[in-house]
Amino acid sequence: MKILVDTNIFLDILLQRKPLFKDSQRVFKLVENQLAEGFIAPITINNIVYIARKSHQQDRIKNFITAMSDTFEICQMNSDIVRQAIKLHFSDFEDALQASMAAAHHCNVIITSNISDYQHSPVPAIAANEFLSQFQFS
Secondary structure (H helix, E strand, O other): OEEEEOHHHHHHHHOOOOOOHHHHHHHHHHHHOOOOEEEEOHHHHHHHHHHHOOOOOHHHHHHHHHHHHHHOEEOOOOHHHHHHHHHHOOOOHHHHHHHHHHHHOOOOEEEOOOHHHHOOOOOOEEOHHHHHHHOOOO
């Protein structure tokens, strides 16, 4: 199973946002344990650093980013991805980029806390708790 994990899932973990923290952490662990193949958009890293820098120490953020990049494959973003994202007509272009990357990397689902942002996605979006309950992992 190939999954693209949205930025908000990682923020749930790093910022320990309840009630989403535990399910988001379980998604991370599934990829870490190689029970799912995980992908992230390169912009996810920028966004996490930008958002977390106000409330977290730089060393903690760097350690988290290192763990992410050791565990998840960072998608390639190129002109084709950008053109595909433009065609999706999302209200949030960042989400359109992530949806386009998920499609280009043949992901089965996008794991996100904001399913409504992906209504026009070529790859279905699902919440972490739904993903964990619907899919069996060996």
